[in-house]
Amino acid sequence: TTQVTLVQIDNYGPWTVTPEPRREMDLQTMQSRLFADIAQFVGSRDGYAFFTRFDNMVAVTNGLDDRDHERLQATIRNRYPVTVSLGVSVAERPIDALEDATGRIQAAGSAQDHSRTEVLAGEYVDAPGDDDLSIAHFDVNDATGKYTDQLNEFDSFIRIEQGYAALMKRLREEHGALSFFVGGDNIISICPDMTEADYRATIDHVSEAADVDFKVGVGRGRSAHEAGFAAKHALEDCRYEGTTVEFAAPTAVTR
Amino acid sequence: TTQVTLVQIDNYGPWTVTPEPRREMDLQTMQSRLFADIAQFVGSRDGYAFFTRFDNMVAVTNGLDDRDHERLQATIRNRYPVTVSLGVSVAERPIDALEDATGRIQAAGSAQDHSRTEVLAGEYVDAPGDDDLSIAHFDVNDATGKYTDQLNEFDSFIRIEQGYAALMKRLREEHGALSFFVGGDNIISICPDMTEADYRATIDHVSEAADVDFKVGVGRGRSAHEAGFAAKHALEDCRYEGTTVEFAAPTAVTR
Amino acid sequence: TTQVTLVQIDNYGPWTVTPEPRREMDLQTMQSRLFADIAQFVGSRDGYAFFTRFDNMVAVTNGLDDRDHERLQATIRNRYPVTVSLGVSVAERPIDALEDATGRIQAAGSAQDHSRTEVLAGEYVDAPGDDDLSIAHFDVNDATGKYTDQLNEFDSFIRIEQGYAALMKRLREEHGALSFFVGGDNIISICPDMTEADYRATIDHVSEAADVDFKVGVGRGRSAHEAGFAAKHALEDCRYEGTTVEFAAPTAVTR
Amino acid sequence: TTQVTLVQIDNYGPWTVTPEPRREMDLQTMQSRLFADIAQFVGSRDGYAFFTRFDNMVAVTNGLDDRDHERLQATIRNRYPVTVSLGVSVAERPIDALEDATGRIQAAGSAQDHSRTEVLAGEYVDAPGDDDLSIAHFDVNDATGKYTDQLNEFDSFIRIEQGYAALMKRLREEHGALSFFVGGDNIISICPDMTEADYRATIDHVSEAADVDFKVGVGRGRSAHEAGFAAKHALEDCRYEGTTVEFAAPTAVTR
Ligand SMILES: Nc1nc2c(ncn2[C@@H]2O[C@H](COP(=O)(O)OP(=O)(O)OP(=O)(O)O)[C@@H](O)[C@H]2O)c(=O)[nH]1
Ligand SMILES: Nc1nc2c(ncn2[C@@H]2O[C@H](COP(=O)(O)OP(=O)(O)OP(=O)(O)O)[C@@H](O)[C@H]2O)c(=O)[nH]1
Ligand SMILES: Nc1nc2c(ncn2[C@@H]2O[C@H](COP(=O)(O)OP(=O)(O)OP(=O)(O)O)[C@@H](O)[C@H]2O)c(=O)[nH]1
Ligand SMILES: Nc1nc2c(ncn2[C@@H]2O[C@H](COP(=O)(O)OP(=O)(O)OP(=O)(O)O)[C@@H](O)[C@H]2O)c(=O)[nH]1
Ligand SMILES: [Ca+2]
Ligand SMILES: [Ca+2]
Ligand SMILES: [Ca+2]
Ligand SMILES: [Ca+2]
Structure with missing residues (x-):
């Protein structure tokens, strides 16, 4: 059971060019700090947040309730020149949760409708279970030796990007994973x-x-952090054993 | 003539898992704030910085000299738990500049060599010209109407990502663009x-x-900001004219 | 009943001058961001944090348990070049809580003992009550008209500072307030x-x-935010009524 | 010759309570990050910035011109929910420079006039000299042994605050220092x-x-950083020699 939150900056496209285009590095700074704040807010409550497209960010929020979401919305309003809408939903397949979360925001108006601000619409996990979430942490073998220390950085990056593009598509199509x-x-x-x-x-x-x-x-767990932390330990097992796929032992990981 | 800087976090892979894996959201927060600081430092001097892979970031630094680079390195050392190496180079084709910049860091040791820290090796533009740089700002037509307001966010994102993966590869292979x-x-x-x-x-x-x-x-210009800002204005022209490619008029853009 | 946390940067004095003095503006940036992160962490859990001397910060943490404190310590370790020790205690008089919280850190070693790092020692409120905390929000009458718009900024600042110096001393000596x-x-x-x-x-x-x-x-409340928010509303009452002291009506304030 | 900049948040008092009081920790986070960004902007150009009252900040900006000030103003507008006005002036006595800088903003309207935004008014050093600035770095003897490790943190803080209140007043009255x-x-x-x-x-x-x-x-220098860095080294001399006042040797300090 995955609880997913879609964070969408309200009417952001028009803002970036009004009254005239804004300095790109200011946009980059603003976007990445906004993401950092969301990662910290969600992460310190054991969720995970991803920057995705920056104007739309996706978070896994098992363990956060509507009050937490309200607070996140308020703290952004109080500290940034933009506001955010939040759509939240729950499903077995992650993509279904996101589909529904997205729909809740879309139903309230366009991402570029200037009168649509700070939508907060969602449903939340009500009976949390110990292995609600499953998270996989993928990592390239010897990226340092094969790419970083060998190629110019852009060619390394292209390799990783093409790998990512293939992986994201396949997992979404075959399994509804994000x-x-x-x-x-x-x-x-x-x-x-x-x-x-x-x-x-x-x-x-x-x-x-x-x-x-x-x-x-x-790894599996009650929260994204728990599942993701178990996944990281399993990945370390791959490193030590020289294996390709490792599942974490089904023990609770704390911290 | 493009001056490119490669920013590489020193020995970052091992740090992320020592003494045991670190909380992912702390890594995300740290990485995106580090990028934001670099974007602000470089951007307020009219350069551009890109997050790329976060452990390796690429910047266009025409107008920044070795003293500026030293300072960037020092301010990161003073405020973050990690340090960075910087390789700088200049060439007509952007990829050639990055190739050389990367080589200067690689020559000093591996990205995961714990005794290699804070490399600063580079060469800088010595006779800046008014149209040294050429920057293209690409943007999807009606992304809001076709994707954001229609699809779930992950499917929108996949579209954009696949478009990016195709574009980056093509421009690198055919033109040596980044x-x-x-x-x-x-x-x-x-x-x-x-x-x-x-x-x-x-x-x-x-x-x-x-x-x-x-x-x-x-757009073209003496700095990334100048060229990029002209490109943004040209993109607005595409919007008003309904055209696909617009070049900025060759006038200096200030601010 | 006030739960107070003392946050002390470990061995900070020596760090600021090793291997040679660090750029002052880097220290300022690091300190104020560290404070901001603590304010956000504590604040989003309804506590209050104050910058105090920056190397020592004081927080009111009713509602935060030892797990929250552990996490705060970990997220700082993961993102800053310094670590922090935390002492926590509970008492009726705020100063007594801070006295005990301070003592718990002092007992573990000097603020400049390089082998003393990341102390976490404390006791926590165990039976929270609806009006555990009392917070007063003081504000100068017409500071804009009398100072800000009249004097040079330093002379305005001196006035406020002298007022603060007198107020802090009096309230501590007569009432044990912080x-x-x-x-x-x-x-x-x-x-x-x-x-x-x-x-x-x-x-x-x-x-x-x-x-x-x-x-x-x-104002009074179960948390610093609740008490402080009620105090802010009471202060608005002073503004509307032209009065000097207002107590918030004893109703729960949410959000 | 000191060039001083007053940074004043526009119409901040009303903003903090509109439409109702804002969460205090959000204000604290916003204020301290705004200061951090200014410290970084000014500091990476060898100036110094001080948080002062946070809604009014004072900076020493020898070496920064009107273009730099414009940029600072723009980057804040692009990333914060508030804007700032900047007054800049130059004088032999620091207080005179600040007096004039403040007057330039006051002349344009009240700090709480909602139609007064983003004033930028100033004059700048035009013939910089090698020892334009004089900066003194004061530090309490053995604060760790006498206060931090002995008293509770608030009583330590009171001591430092009372010392500061006395020092700031005396230096302002007798010498026009800030x-x-x-x-x-x-x-x-x-x-x-x-x-x-x-x-x-x-x-x-x-x-x-x-x-x-x-x-x-x-210390003395051409910029705040140069003077302040020399002062820090002179302070280290006090530590080694056990003296109370040390002047830096009149040698250029770089970096
Ligand atoms: N976000 C994130 N990035 C990580 C983590 N661990 C490593 N990385 C990134 O991965 C990069 C490469 O590190 P490694 O995977 O350790 O290096 P490698 O050369 O591929 O070695 P092996 O994976 O052990 O074969 C680092 O520079 C980091 O950017 C992690 O836990 N989280
Ligand atoms: N980094 C960056 N992102 C921008 C900029 N302008 C727009 N964006 C992003 O692009 C997204 C979509 O905005 P638009 O391109 O204006 O919207 P659209 O629906 O595609 O409309 P048209 O491009 O006008 O057809 C926004 O949410 C922003 O994330 C910019 O100058 N810089
Ligand atoms: N931290 C904090 N500062 C505030 C708050 N409200 C106002 N301020 C600060 O107080 C300054 C002065 O604002 P006011 O107190 O509204 O102005 P005033 O001229 O004194 O007016 P009155 O208090 O209404 O007589 C602002 O610039 C802010 O810095 C608040 O809720 N929290
Ligand atoms: N802003 C700033 N603060 C500093 C600097 N150096 C030290 N501090 C602060 O001063 C505090 C006390 O450190 P010290 O002054 O080294 O300690 P002390 O016990 O007073 O020792 P002595 O001054 O050597 O007698 C530290 O915790 C820091 O907060 C500096 O360069 N800049
Ligand atoms: Ca790897
Ligand atoms: Ca578009
Ligand atoms: Ca007031
Ligand atoms: Ca001292």
């Missing part, structure tokens, strides 16, 4: 129940389609 | 001299390969 | 039970000692 | 030409009036 690039050579996917064979097939597909080799650690 | 996603449906490319036909061919290629339709504004 | 300047002409005091006559006497004392005239709104 | 608390036990003063005897008399006065013992390092 995959996000989180920097370096790392991708975090919010997944439904998937088998080891599913992960292997995914990695093989990407290796063929984009010639990039991933390994993956998979 | 293209960066800057949020929403926007891509900024650091380009060599290219004709209107080149831009048109690029846009047609992406339309076929990824079924995403871009328009583009192109 | 008073913090929060910008502009505003002072927030964490108070024990005090009568209207107590507040009046305080304001009269400051008026005589420093020739600065304050009004005050007082 | 003194700012910068955290811990440190005060930085922007001074006119003063002799060793002047500094000694100041320290003696504060010792008697507030029973707090300072030492001081004094």
Whole structure:
């Protein structure tokens, strides 16, 4: 059961060019700080937030209720020149949760409707369970040796990007998972129940389609942090064992 | 003539998992704030910085000298738990500048060599000219109406990502340009001299390969900001005229 | 019942001058961002944090437990070049809580003992009550008309500072309250039970000692935010009624 | 010759309570981040900025011209929910520069006039000299041993505050210097030409009036950073020599 929140900056396109185009680096600074604040707010409550397109950000918010969402909305209003709308929903398949969360915002008006501000519409997990969430942490094998220390940075980046483009598409189409690039050579996917064979097939597909080799650690938990932290430990297991897919042992991870 | 700086976090991979994996949202917060600080430092001196992979960031730094680079390095050391290495170089084709900038850091050691810290190696533009830089600002037509207000956010995002993946690859291979996603449906490319036909061919290629339709504004200038700001105005011209490619009139843009 | 947390940067003095003095504006940036992050972390959980001396910050943390404190400590470690120690305690008189909180850190070693890092020692409120906290929000009458628009900024500032110096001392000595300047002409005091006559006497004392005239709104609540928000509303009542001391009606304030 | 900039948030008082009072910790976060951004902008150009009252901040801006000031104003407009007015002036005595800078903003309207926004009025140093600025860095002797490790934090803070209140007043009245608390036990003063005897008399006065013992390092330079950095080195000399007043040798300090 995944609870997903869509964060959409209200009427942002027009704002960026009114009264005339704004300095790009100011937009970049504003966007990335806004994301950092959301990551910190959600993250310190054990959720995960992803920058996605920056004007639309996706978060996994199991454990956050409507009061928390209201507060996030208020603190942004109080500190930024823009406001945000929030759509929240719950489903087994992550994509279904996001589909519904998006629909709740769309129903209230266009992303560029200047009279639509600070929508807060959603439903929340009501009976949280210990393994509600499944998170996979993908990582490229020896990215440092094969790319970073060998190619110019843009060519390294192209490789990682093409790998990401292939992985995100495949996981979405086959499994309804949501995959996000989180920097370096790392991708975090919010997944439904998937088998080891599913992960292997995914990695093989990407290796063929984009010639990039991933390994993956998979974890479950009550919150994104719990599941994601277990996934990171499983990924460390891949490193030590030299394996490609590792599932975390089903023990609670704290902190 | 493009001056490119590669910013590489020193020994970052090992740091993220020592003594055990760090909370992902703390990494996200730290990375995006580090990028924001670099964007602000470089941007307030009329350069452009891009987040790229976050552990490796690329900046266009015409107008910044070695003293500025030293200072950037020092202010990061004083405020973050990590340090950065900087490689700087100059060339007609942006990719050649980045190739050389990357090589200067690689020559000093691996990105994961814990004894390699705070490399600063570079060469700088010595005779700046009024139209040294060419920047193209690409933007998807009616992304709001076609994607954001219609699809769930992940499916919108996949469209934009696939468009970006196709565009970045094509422009790098055909022209040695460096293209960066800057949020929403926007891509900024650091380009060599290219004709209107080149831009048109690029846009047609992406339309076929990824079924995403871009328009583009192109500007020139002495600094990234000057060129990029002219490109933004040219893009506004596309909007008003309903055209696909616009070049900025060769007038100096200030501010 | 006030729960107070002392946040102390570990071994900060030596760090500021090692290997040689650090750029002052980098220290200022680092300090004020660290404070901002603590204010946001504590504040989004309905506590209050004050910058105090920046190397030592004081927070009112009713509602935050040891897990929250652990997390605050971890997120700072993950994103800053410094770490913090936290001492937490509870008492009727705010100063007694701070005295004990301070003692818990001091017991573990000196603020400049380089081997003392990340102390976390404390006790927490165990049976929270609806009016555990009392907060007074002091504000200078017509500071804009009398100072800001009349004097040069430093002379305005001296007036406010002298008013603050007199107020903080008096409230600490007579009542064991903790008073913090929060910008502009505003002072927030964490108070024990005090009568209207107590507040009046305080304001009269400051008026005589420093020739600065304050009004005050007082609120109670289960959390610093609840009490402080009620105090702000009471202060607005002073404005509308032209009165000097107002107590908030004992109704729960939400949000 | 000191160039001083007054940064005043436009119409801030009304904003803080419209439509109803805003969460205090959001105000604190916003204010301290705004200051941090100004400190970074000014500081990376070798100026100094002080938080003062947060709604009014004072900066020493030798080396920054009107273009830099315009940019600072624009970047704040693009990233914050508030705008700022800037008044700039130059004089031998720092207080005279601030007096004139303040007057330039006051002349354009009240700090709470909602139609007065983004004033930029000033004059700038036109013939910079190598020792234009004089900065004194004051520091309490053994604050850790006498206060931080001994008293509860509020009582330590009261001592430092009373010392600061006495020092700032004395230096302003006798010399027209501007003194700012910068955290811990440190005060930085922007001074006119003063002799060793002047500094000694100041320290003696504060010792008697507030029973707090300072030492001081004094430096000169072309910029605030240069002067302040020399002052920090001179302060280190006090530490090593056990002296109370040290002047930096008149050598250029770089970086
Ligand atoms: N977001 C995120 N990024 C990480 C994490 N761990 C590593 N990275 C990124 O991944 C990059 C590469 O690090 P590694 O994966 O350790 O290096 P590698 O050379 O690929 O080595 P192996 O994966 O061990 O084969 C780093 O620079 C980081 O940007 C993590 O936990 N979260
Ligand atoms: N980085 C950056 N992003 C921008 C800029 N302008 C717009 N955006 C982004 O682009 C998104 C879509 O805005 P628009 O391009 O105006 O909207 P659209 O529906 O595609 O409309 P047209 O482009 O006019 O057809 C916004 O939400 C922003 O995220 C800009 O100057 N810089
Ligand atoms: N921290 C904080 N500062 C505030 C708040 N309200 C106002 N201020 C500060 O106080 C300054 C002066 O605002 P006011 O107190 O409204 O102005 P005034 O001229 O004194 O008017 P009156 O108080 O109504 O007599 C503002 O610039 C802010 O810096 C608040 O709620 N919190
Ligand atoms: N802003 C700023 N604060 C500093 C600087 N150096 C030290 N501090 C602050 O001063 C506090 C006390 O440090 P010290 O002055 O080294 O300690 P002390 O115990 O007083 O020792 P002595 O001054 O050597 O007698 C630190 O916690 C910092 O907050 C500096 O360069 N700038
Ligand atoms: Ca890897
Ligand atoms: Ca568009
Ligand atoms: Ca007031
Ligand atoms: Ca000291």
